[in-house]
Amino acid sequence: MSAPDDLDELLESVSDEQSFIAFIQALGTDFARERSMSKPLSPYGRGALGWENASVDTFLDAAGAWALASSRQAAADVSSANVWQRCASILLAGKFYE
Numbered sequence: 001m002s003a004p005d006d007l008d009e010l011l012e013s014v015s016d017e018q019s020f021i022a023f024i025q026a027l028g029t030d031f032a033r034e035r036s037m038s039k040p041l042s043p044y045g046r047g048a049l050g051w052e053n054a055s056v057d058t059f060l061d062a063a064g065a066w067a068l069a070s071s072r073q074a075a076a077d078v079s080s081a082n083v084w085q086r087c088a089s090i091l092l093a094g095k096f097y098e
Contacts, residue, residue, distance in 0.1 A: 053094060065097060
């Protein structure tokens with residue numbers, strides 16, 4: 001599994017199920033590192049690694065909201081043909097989108 005230090009870089013390499021799974025694992029590792037580095041996440045700001053959403057429900061809500069907000073752009077974007085990468089992008093947005 002790749003180190004989660006640069007999730008954006010890892011996102012760019014998502015092209016199939018295997019690389020999508022590796023991305024999910026790296027995202028989980030990034031969240032675990034966030035939790036071990038800092039005090040409990042504040043509801044008013046990002047953690048040390050940029051995590052805005054510290055619970056499953058807020059993470060999924062943010063991912064879903066970002067997916068809806070970006071769906072027009074994704075539909076017009078040729079790169080959205082890579083459904084694995086689009087799914088990984090939605091999950092990554094759960095980290096930072098409010």
